[in-house]
Amino acid sequence: MIRLEQKIKVLAISGSLRQKSSNTALMKATMGLASENMMFTVYDGLEDLPHFNPDLDVDEGPASVRELREQLKQVDGVLICTPEYGNGVPGALKNALDWLVSSGEFVNKPTAVISASPSPMGGHLAHASLLLTLQMINAEIVENGKVIIPHITLKLNQEGEITNAETRQELEALLQGLEQACTSIGTF
């Protein structure tokens, strides 16, 4: 592995607001598998964003939206890890993405998407729907950057560690794809 002089910066966003979220735990476990070239910031403002309203999406916009946009501008890539609610993307996550349609921070941004669920389908409908939105805002989905994890409760232990070898391999491949895409786009 080549060691970079400057770290690749990634914003990690969990689609779950739940304190004991399996997706947030999985996201943090995934961050722990990354190479030393990567540095993560966990976005914690999802809950503070106002409901998307085009009437508010003028001038500088609400402070929490400006903060999200600024954090995205500062990073080379994005990691999203989300549950599925009602066969779709959680409203809070979709709301955040709606604020980013007009401002363009996701354009060509290397992005990896994980969905995890206790169900046998792993939240595949939320995953597909999220990809459609990310495509619309021109995010670059990286190689191996689409991972669906069914039966998540069987694959994470109480400490939030990944106990399933296949899952770990999928996440390592996702991280490699993210690192590679960020390296080729960035000035490393």
Ligand code: FNR
């Ligand atoms: C769910 N869950 C769920 N799971 C799924 O695979 N597809 C779905 O459509 C839904 N819908 C749904 C609706 C509601 C109201 C609840 C409360 C739950 C189950 C969901 O995946 C599970 O609660 C996860 O644990 C949520 O993710 P976090 O918070 O653990 O990351």
